[in-house]
Amino acid sequence: SYDASTDPGGFGSVWLFAFDEEKQEYSEVPLPLKSGLYGEKALTMDCDPPTDGLVDFHILQNGFSGSVNVGQEYLDIWWDLEWSSLDIAVSEAYFSERGNIHCLAQLFPKNSIRLEFDLVSDGTEYHMENMGVRNAYASCLTGDGELSVLVNGHEKRPVTDGCSPAGTALLFMESNEEGHLLYCSDPAAGLMEKMLFHTKDGWKTFETEDLTTMIQGYPTGLLFTGGGIGYMTVTYHGEPIYLYRCEKDGNWIPYQMDVGETRYSYVDGEYAGRIYGKYILRLKVVTGEKDSHIRMESQDGEWWELIRE
Numbered sequence: 001s002y003d004a005s006t007d008p009g010g011f012g013s014v015w016l017f018a019f020d021e022e023k024q025e026y027s028e029v030p031l032p033l034k035s036g037l038y039g040e041k042a043l044t045m046d047c048d049p050p051t052d053g054l055v056d057f058h059i060l061q062n063g064f065s066g067s068v069n070v071g072q073e074y075l076d077i078w079w080d081l082e083w084s085s086l087d088i089a090v091s092e093a094y095f096s097e098r099g100n101i102h103c104l105a106q107l108f109p110k111n112s113i114r115l116e117f118d119l120v121s122d123g124t125e126y127h128m129e130n131m132g133v134r135n136a137y138a139s140c141l142t143g144d145g146e147l148s149v150l151v152n153g154h155e156k157r158p159v160t161d162g163c164s165p166a167g168t169a170l171l172f173m174e175s176n177e178e179g180h181l182l183y184c185s186d187p188a189a190g191l192m193e194k195m196l197f198h199t200k201d202g203w204k205t206f207e208t209e210d211l212t213t214m215i216q217g218y219p220t221g222l223l224f225t226g227g228g229i230g231y232m233t234v235t236y237h238g239e240p241i242y243l244y245r246c247e248k249d250g251n252w253i254p255y256q257m258d259v260g261e262t263r264y265s266y267v268d269g270e271y272a273g274r275i276y277g278k279y280i281l282r283l284k285v286v287t288g289e290k291d292s293h294i295r296m297e298s299q300d301g302e303w304w305e306l307i308r309e
Contacts, residue, residue, distance in 0.1 A: 013039060013040045013041055013089070013090075014031075014033075014041050014090050014093040014101075014103070015028055015041075016028065016029040016031060016101065016126075017029065029126070030125065030126075031119060031126050032061060032062075032119070032125075032126055032127055032128055033061070033090065034061070034087070036087040036089055037087060040087075040089040040090070041089065041090045042087040042088055042089045042090065042105070043059055043060070043061055043087070043088050043090075043105060043115070044059070044060040044061065044085065044086075044087055044088075045057050045058065045059055045060070045085070045086045045087075045088050045107070046058045046060065046084065046085050047083055047084055047085070047086065049084075050070070050075050050079060052072065053069050053070060053071045053072040053074075053075060053154075054067055054068070054069050054070075055067065055068055055069075055070055055108075057107070059115075059131070061128065062127075062128045062131065064131045066115075066132075066133050068107065068113055068133055068152070069152065069154075069155070070108060070111060070113065070152065070153075070154070071152065071153065071154030071155070072154075073154060074108075074110075074111060074153065074154065078108075078109065078110050078111070083108070086108075088105045088106060088107060088115065089105060089106070090103045090104070090105045091104060091105060091106055092104040092276065093119075094276045094277040094278075095277070096118065096277060097299055097300060100118040100119060100120050100121075100129075101118065101119035101126070102116065102117075102118055102277060103116065103117055103118070103119060104116045104134065107133070111152075111153065112136035112152070112153060113133065113134070113135060113136055113152050114133075114134045114136070115131065115132075115133060115134070116130075116131070116132060116133075116134045117129065117130055117131035117132070118130045132176070133176075134176055135151055135152055135176055135202065136151070136152050136153060137149055137150070137151060137171060137173050137179060137202075137203070138150045138153075138171065139169035139170070139171040139181055140156065140169075141163060141165065141167060141168075141169045141183075142165070143165045144161075144165070145161055145162055145163040145164065145165055146158065146160075146161045146163070147159045147160050147161070147163045147169060147181075147183055149171065149179075149181065149203040151202065151203065157202075157203040157204065159181060159183075159197055159203070159206065160183070160195070160197075160208075163183060163185065164185040164186040164193075166186040166188070167183060167184055167185045167186050167193075168183070168184045168219075169181060169182070169183050169184075170182040170184075170219060170220075170221065170222045171222075172222045172223050172224060172273065172274075174224050174226060176202070177199075177200060177201055177202045178198075178199065178200050179198075179199050179202075179203065180196060180197065180198050180199075180222060180224055180230070181196070181197040181198075181199075181206075182194065182195070182196050182197075182211075182219055182222050182232070183195045183196075183197070184218065184219055187218060191212065192212070192218065193210075193212050194210070194211040194212045194214075194215050194219065195208060195209070195210055195211070195212075196208070196209045196210075196211050197209075209250070211252060214252050215232065215234065215244060215252060216234065216237060216238075216239050216241055217234030217235050217236065217237040217239065217241055217242070217269075218234060218235045218237060219232055219233070219234050220233045220234060220235055220269055220270055220271060220272070221233040221269065221270070221271040221272025221273055221281070221282075222272055222273075223272045223273055223274055223279055223280075223281075223301075224246075225279060225298075225300065225301025225302075226301070227248060228246065228247070228248040228249075228250065229245070229246060229247070229248065229301055230245070230246035230252075231243060231244070231245055231246070231255070231272050231279075231281060231301075232244040232246070232252065232269075232272060233269025233270060233271060233272045233281060233282070233283070234269045235268050235269060235270075236266045236267070236268050236286075240266060240267075241254045242266070242267040242268055242269040242283060243255045243256070243257065243269050243281065243283075257281075257283075257296060257304060257306075258306065259283060259285050259294060259306070260285070260292075260294060260306050260308065261285050261287065261292070263287065264285050264286060264287045264288075265286045265287060265288050266286050267283055267284065267285050267286065268283065268284040268286065269281070269282075269283055270282045270283060270284055270293075277299070278297050278298065278299060279297070279298045279299075279301050280295060280296070280297055281295070281296040281304070282294075282295050282296075282309075283295075283296065292308065292309075293308075293309040294306055294307065294308055294309065295307045295308075295309055
């Protein structure tokens with residue numbers, strides 16, 4: 001048996017069905033993926049013996065080769081000599097804006113580095129395109145006030161120091177290289193400091209912008225949709241503002257959406273991010289009687305659909 005909860009990124013399956021107009025029924029569409037040991041859709045990967053934290057790998061289905069730095073600590077704790085050949089499961093798949101199927105597969109067990117690729121149809125069958133390694137990024141705020149971004153679980157890339165250990169750090173990666181990090185100081189210390197960092201090279205270098213006087217309320221989520229357009233959710237803090245939008249000129253302005261209610265006390269911004277290829281804004285509408293939670297979903301970051309939770 002296999003307990004998926006022990007390593008959810010390493011287990012999953014994906015099926016694609018097409019509707020036959022003549023037969024008036026659905027049938028499964030063949031995909032260029034193999035069936036793994038537990039029935040999951042997978043790729044076969046051969047690995048060379050690791051050297052100094054580096055692993056060279058080769059995908060049999062399409063001939064793609066790559067190299068990743070998993071870190072020596074991961075190798076010491078988790079690496080298995082039998083991993084010279086692995087089936088890596090597609091654990092996440094969704095339709096992209098272009099109609100392709102975007103897939104992600106965890107490269108190694110107990111590790112967050114993933115392989116991403118598109119399944120593209122030529123009208124008769126699907127084939128793989130745009131394969132590459134997707135690094136794993138996480139914000140890190142230490143008790144000493146050092147703010148950094150952790151890459152692939154082992155490489156720390158410093159951003160700044162002198163931060164409040166009780167502050168928050170919201171990280172959003174637009175792509176494998178471009179990302180945004182919002183640091184907010186502890187509000188108990190007085191005026192909440194809000195600093196936004198932007199990188200285009202995976203946090204090797206970055207630019208800094210002070211949003212302290214521009215943003216009211218306490219930020220709870222951050223996302224960017226491309227071309228400089230961004231959204232930030234904030235909690236209610238005396239002003240009727242729950243959401244900000246960043247325009248292409250870099251200016252953040254209060255932004256209103258149709259929350260499905262005409263009479264309410266205020267709205268709280270609870271979350272902003274991206275899940276399964278969709279941009280998500282989660283809001284709480286406070287009416288004084290029964291509060292309601294709603295979710296705004298968008299494929300492109302411009303047209304939003306309201307979903308009641």
